[in-house]
Amino acid sequence: MGEAPAFFVDELQKGYGNGFDIKSKGGETAILLGNRTYVIGGACEESPLSIGVQIFDQSTGEWIYPTVLGTKPKPCKGLSAVLLSEDRILITKNGSTPDDFAWFLEVDTQYVRQQKKILGTDVVAWSKGVRGYPEKPVVISGPSGVGKGTLISMLMKEYPSMFGFSVSHTTRAPRAMEKDGVHYHFIERSAMEKEIEDGKFLEFASVHGNLYGTSVEAVEVVADDGKRCILDIDVQGARSVRASSLEAIFIFVCPPSMEELEKRLRARGTETEEQVLKRLRNAKAEIEQGQSSGIFDHMLYNDNLEECYKSLKKLLGLDGTVTAPPKSSSKVVDLPMDHSVAKIDHRIIINSKTPELGKASTNIRIVLDVSSLKGGAPGRTRGLDIYTMDSFLDGLAGINH
Ligand SMILES: Nc1ncnc2c1ncn2[C@@H]1O[C@H](COP(=O)(O)OP(=O)(O)OP(=O)(O)O)[C@@H](O)[C@H]1O
Ligand SMILES: Nc1nc2c(ncn2[C@@H]2O[C@H](COP(=O)(O)O)[C@@H](O)[C@H]2O)c(=O)[nH]1
Numbered sequence: 001m002g003e004a005p006a007f008f009v010d011e012l013q014k015g016y017g018n019g020f021d022i023k024s025k026g027g028e029t030a031i032l033l034g035n036r037t038y039v040i041g042g043a044c045e046e047s048p049l050s051i052g053v054q055i056f057d058q059s060t061g062e063w064i065y066p067t068v069l070g071t072k073p074k075p076c077k078g079l080s081a082v083l084l085s086e087d088r089i090l091i092t093k094n095g096s097t098p099d100d101f102a103w104f105l106e107v108d109t110q111y112v113r114q115q116k117k118i119l120g121t122d123v124v125a126w127s128k129g130v131r132g133y134p135e136k137p138v139v140i141s142g143p144s145g146v147g148k149g150t151l152i153s154m155l156m157k158e159y160p161s162m163f164g165f166s167v168s169h170t171t172r173a174p175r176a177m178e179k180d181g182v183h184y185h186f187i188e189r190s191a192m193e194k195e196i197e198d199g200k201f202l203e204f205a206s207v208h209g210n211l212y213g214t215s216v217e218a219v220e221v222v223a224d225d226g227k228r229c230i231l232d233i234d235v236q237g238a239r240s241v242r243a244s245s246l247e248a249i250f251i252f253v254c255p256p257s258m259e260e261l262e263k264r265l266r267a268r269g270t271e272t273e274e275q276v277l278k279r280l281r282n283a284k285a286e287i288e289q290g291q292s293s294g295i296f297d298h299m300l301y302n303d304n305l306e307e308c309y310k311s312l313k314k315l316l317g318l319d320g321t322v323t324a325p326p327k328s329s330s331k332v333v334d335l336p337m338d339h340s341v342a343k344i345d346h347r348i349i350i351n352s353k354t355p356e357l358g359k360a361s362t363n364i365r366i367v368l369d370v371s372s373l374k375g376g377a378p379g380r381t382r383g384l385d386i387y388t389m390d391s392f393l394d395g396l397a398g399i400n401h
Helices: 006-013 110-119 148-158 189-197 216-224 235-243 258-268 273-292 305-315 389-400
Strands: 029-033 036-043 051-057 062-064 067-069 079-085 088-093 102-106 123-131 138-141 163-165 201-207 210-215 228-232 249-254 298-301 339-344 347-352 365-369 381-388
Touching: 029 079, 029 088, 036 079, 036 088, 067 110, 079 339, 088 339, 088 347, 102 381, 110 123, 138 148, 138 235, 148 163, 148 228, 148 305, 163 216, 189 201, 189 210, 201 216, 201 235, 210 216, 210 235, 216 228, 235 249, 235 273, 249 273, 249 305, 258 273, 298 305, 365 389, 381 389
Parallel strands: 067 123, 123 381, 138 228, 138 249, 163 228, 249 298
Antiparallel strands: 029 036, 036 051, 051 062, 079 088, 088 102, 102 123, 201 210, 339 347, 347 365, 365 381
């Protein structure tokens, strides 16, 4: 493990207070929480393409190197940190674009506590802040052969810019037409088990004798592409996602009968006889759980494919009966290269310290509203609002008139 920045130690041992501006040459910043000072910044030694996190324990005088989960932010020239509540720290990156400037380092959320128990180490988790509320991901479950993949393909074909598929990992062998990285990430069992241990999966399950799982990255890649994520996972996986902080819509697809399900599975011709029988045995339990577990928000009956597809579109609001929520109209601004932050209730006021080269020397003040945050690691923290102080004051003036 690497050395902590030397010039920090003295300051930290003196018991520096909450210093979102304690900055070193490496661009680190520090936050004191109880006995612990979280030093955030510089490059992470194990993955140099991400920002490092170290903890100084004031009571023992020792440095702790936590397991860092979640997609990590890339290093930047400097950052500021604000303690939002006792469980998470807001990090703003200097000179960053609106889609990359706000990150949350979770230090004691439910997810972090859960992972601490599982991993038996100190854990922190990154979660990227996202403006507004992107549409919830859609989880589709149902017995093998019911037509989930067929329905998802139809949706993606009709709405290519709206939906993105969460590409799962699996230890099963690829079928003839399946491409690695497109249909699945095909992976050896031992490698997948290691990634599960490292906390890379949102959910995983043993299905029909193979391991399947959704990595946190698979879901985030789709969200970052500005699309609504679709997950095709079994009932065990749906249960895990339900228990996670990922807010999704859960749909269960039922077959018209077991006979028809068997006919479809056999007609698909992708499984051995032994596999078909195993999948049919598992189907009975899955249908029972799908109908009685309370996990699912909607049931679809895939008898006539076109009818079923129409129903799916209807419940996703694609038949014109539900209007899309209006997009945030507030102006998007880049964060100044060097800035300070202050917290006033649920608003973070970001102040540029120095005028940027070639720009007028007016003081830029940006307001980051964190009053309606939702979600979090593993995944994105949604509901951020960002606007300039000018538009905030204009709004207040409007109210007073
Ligand atoms: N309503 C339908 N009527 C008749 N055949 C259908 C219908 N829906 C899907 N099928 C066919 O059933 C077979 C199984 O469908 P599909 O592969 O989409 O199932 P799946 O639920 O994704 O299965 P798995 O969980 O094993 O991936 C395919 O050959 C598909 O063309
Ligand atoms: N829990 C999860 N289940 C998954 C995932 N990806 C797929 N699945 C489910 O597995 C079965 C079999 O799929 P097949 O491609 O081998 O036919 C099917 O019910 C899928 O829904 C996952 O990431 N997690």
